[in-house]
Amino acid sequence: MILTFPHMGSVYILVKTLFDELGATYVIPPKGSKKTLELGTKYCPEMACLPLKINVGNFLESIEKGADTIVITGGCGPCRFGYYAEMHRQMFKDMGQDVEIITIEIDDTGIKGLIAKLRYLFPNKSLLSIANAIVKAFSNMKEADKLDALSYKVRPREQEKGATDAIMNKFEADVLMVTGAKEITKLIKKTQKKLKAVPLIAGYEPMKIGIVGEIYTLVEPLTNMNIEKTLGNMGVEVNRVLTTSHWIDQHILKAGLKIGKRDFEKAAYPYIKTMIGGHAQETAGHTVMYANSGYDGVIQIYPLTCMPEVVAGSILPTISKDKDIPVLTLVMDEITGEAGYITRVDAFVDMLIRKKDKEKQNERVLSRS
Amino acid sequence: MKEFYLGVDVGSVSSNFVLIDSDKKVYKKLYLRTIGQPIKVMKEGMAKLKESCPEDTKILGVGATGSGRQLASIMVGADIVKNEITAHAVASLDYCxxxxxxxxxxxxxxxxxxxxxxxxxxxxxxxxxxxxxxxxxxxxxxxxxxxxxxxxxxxxxxxxxxxxxxxxxxxxxxxxxxxxxxxxxxxxxxxxxxxxxxxxxxxxxxxxxxxxxxxxxxxxxxxxxxxxxxxxxxxxxxxxxPENYDVMGAVGAAILAKEEVEKKGYTTFCGFDMINHDFRARSIECGGCPNICEVVEILDDDKVLARWGDRCGKWSNTIVDKEKTAVKEKLEKLTKEKILVG
Incomplete structure (x- = not known):
């Protein structure tokens, strides 16, 4: 049994830690590329969203490398993603591909069913060691997300252009070469140290932009055209609350244990009072939170036909007006032309810079009179 | 002597050239069809501008915009390369x-x-x-x-x-x-x-x-x-x-160039001499990863001026590296001279 899984940003670090610890044989799909997208688009329904197409592309590339069992999460409710595992099953059947698909979710069979699936995936492993590996995997995911967040802060301030990119590219290549939770943690920590040592431009106060939207599109660089990197290299600091570890914290731990109202729910309350699926509540809530904490602008990104984000998108102009925070919306699909997006992002950043300059001028005039 | 700022807007359908004086007044405007050949049209436009200007004309700065802004900026040595939104906004703010x-x-x-x-x-x-x-x-x-x-x-x-x-x-x-x-x-x-x-x-x-x-x-x-x-x-x-409704992007680029040059104090304009150069574009398919990017190389005779189209930066960075070393060498030389002087 050779396992594989779909890509979603640095989720592969979580899965790699888990599989390494449990001694599973697995294939990490090649990093998402044009080929991944072409393969996915060929076999998926046109109106399906971009994440499904990329998932299928990932799987096909992994199967080419010998994988025969796909592990994917499922779940009832959040959005269409909930039934994608079932769709994958049908699609591979139609394609005549002999692969097994294991969905990690709590379905009608309850926790028992989940345990049975884990036992099937990792035979000869005690439940305790599986639980232990999951804890380690989550911990590494958290560190990897911290590493990304750090790079968003360092990139706009670096003295030598490309220093951050070089460190991050090396990390992506190196992490595939090491094995086991401990080694991966060590490498992440080492890279964090390297990033902290990058010489920065003293006293440079970059523009700050918050990124909101549909989580897959935000986390996977193939679907967001490396927005953090693009903005960072324009000298803009980026913040994105939605990460894989944030999702695990908020949706599995906090929501599971039902600990009070989450901060974004409170912030979104005047605009969206309830969960409407996907990350619509987060999108609205985080936009409010970014505005309140002095960010210069917000960029919303989602895949074409994503219903929850369409709803959130129609609410954002109101928040933008109420809170006086500029918002740019980018909708992604497989025929997205990169040039058009770069022009929009470039114009957006320009707009923020000129707005800030004007505000500074006005302040000076006020303080003089 | 006449002194102007040049704005170039290379769009999908038309390529526009504008010369403005230091009062941001349009002295000369050119509206050409791009007909899918931006390199040719750039040279043609620059040649026409040169013809229509007095002998002692001096270009103080150049700005480029439009979907072909990258290409245009390489060919003329633009001081500033800006997206169309900013360029159009700047031009209309100047007008009204x-x-x-x-x-x-x-x-x-x-x-x-x-x-x-x-x-x-x-x-x-x-x-x-x-x-x-x-x-x-x-x-x-x-x-x-x-x-x-x-x-x-x-x-x-x-x-x-x-x-x-x-x-x-x-x-x-x-x-x-x-x-x-x-x-x-x-x-x-x-x-x-x-x-x-x-x-x-x-x-x-x-x-x-x-x-x-x-x-x-x-x-x-x-x-x-x-x-x-x-x-x-x-x-x-x-x-x-506005009177210059058809070339507002180029007007904006020229105004932005004026602002930029006034700030930094010099221009990178390479002169009208560029019309005699043999610019070519060559495309390479990079096989380094499954993205198979189409990398475009802009050549001036045999010298590579720029490369773009790669997602990873492997090709475009080689040019940047060269520039970096050139700047570094220049700085080192300067400091050395200073030491010698000191």
Whole structure:
């Protein structure tokens, strides 16, 4: 049994830690590329969203490398993603591909069913060691997300252009070469140290932009055209609350244990009072939170036909007006032309810079009179 | 001696060149068709500019914009490369300092820019749908055998506009044909087309945006009086079409170049001599990863000026590295000299 899984940003670090610890044989799909997208688009329904197409592309590339069992999460409710595992099953059947698909979710069979699936995936492993590996995997995911967040802060301030990119590219290549939770943690920590040592431009106060939207599109660089990197290299600091570890914290731990109202729910309350699926509540809530904490602008990104984000998108102009925070919306699909997006992002950043300059001028005039 | 700032706007349909003096007044403007050959048209434009200027003309700075801005900037050595939104906003602010809305319809895209207190406040850009852009009007004029310059005048002569489906260029065309076959007059059909394009523009691009006066309408399509009239009717407001409506992007680029050069104190303009150079573009398919990027190389004779099109930066960075080492060497030399002097 050779396992594989779909890509979603640095989720592969979580899965790699888990599989390494449990001694599973697995294939990490090649990093998402044009080929991944072409393969996915060929076999998926046109109106399906971009994440499904990329998932299928990932799987096909992994199967080419010998994988025969796909592990994917499922779940009832959040959005269409909930039934994608079932769709994958049908699609591979139609394609005549002999692969097994294991969905990690709590379905009608309850926790028992989940345990049975884990036992099937990792035979000869005690439940305790599986639980232990999951804890380690989550911990590494958290560190990897911290590493990304750090790079968003360092990139706009670096003295030598490309220093951050070089460190991050090396990390992506190196992490595939090491094995086991401990080694991966060590490498992440080492890279964090390297990033902290990058010489920065003293006293440079970059523009700050918050990124909101549909989580897959935000986390996977193939679907967001490396927005953090693009903005960072324009000298803009980026913040994105939605990460894989944030999702695990908020949706599995906090929501599971039902600990009070989450901060974004409170912030979104005047605009969206309830969960409407996907990350619509987060999108609205985080936009409010970014505005309140002095960010210069917000960029919303989602895949074409994503219903929850369409709803959130129609609410954002109101928040933008109420809170006086500029918002740019980018909708992604497989025929997205990169040039058009770069022009929009470039114009957006320009707009923020000129707005800030004007505000500074006005302040000076006020303080003089 | 005459001193000017040059603005270049290389768009999908037209390439525009503008010379402004230090008072930001347009001295000379050129509107050329890009006809899919930006390199050729750039050289042609620069040659024409050179001819039309006095011998002792000095270019103090250059700005580039438009979808071909990267290419243009490499060929002329631009001081500043800016996106179209900023360039258009800067130009219209210069024309009318309290402008609140800019409607821009070009050859292949349309934009709306909302300004408040002299800064861009919001914008939207349409690049996917061709309905309502210059190319589509061009095509329809060609089909009806009417010179594009007279297209708008036909609309003004209409007495009873016909409703044309303007949501999509393909449907609009079949709807026009349908109306024409039922015997409607050409004037009415053209007027109907103008109105439906304006509706389409306002419903798609301007959705949820507050259009306040003064409103400036620019871009090639602003020459079409039928569209101007339709905007005025639909918005119930006066539409200002600036004198240089067709080259506002280039004007903006020239103004930005002026600001930039005044800030940094020198220009990187490589001179009119570039018209004698042999610029070529060569494309390579990189096989380094499954992205298979088409990397484009811009060559001046045999010297590689720039590379772009790669997602990872492997190709474009090699040029940057060279520049970096050049700057480093220069700095080292300077410090050495200082040490020697000191």
């Amino acid at each position: 300092p309290d402008v609140k809305t800019v409607l821009e319809i070009g050859g292949q895209d349309s934009k709306i820019i909302i300004l408040r207190d002299g800064v861009v406040y919001d914008f939207a850009m349409n690049t996917v749908c061709a309905a309502g852009t210059g190319s589509f009007l061009d095509r329809q004029a060609g089909r009806l055998n009417i010179p594009i310059e007279e297209f708008g005048a036909y609309a003004l002569r209409s007495t009873a506009p016909v409703r044309i489906a303007g949501r999509c260029a393909v449907f609009a065309e079949s709807d026009m044909i349908h109306k024409q076959q039922t015997g409607q007059s050409l004037e009415d059909i053209i007027n109907g087309l103008c109105q439906s394009l304006v509706r389409n523009y306002l419903n798609n691009l301007a959705k949820g945006k507050q259009i306040e006066t003064p409103i400036i309408f620019q871009g090639g399509v602003a020459a079409n009086v039928g569209i101007v009239k339709a905007f005025e009717t639909e918005l119930n407001a006066k539409i200002i079409v």
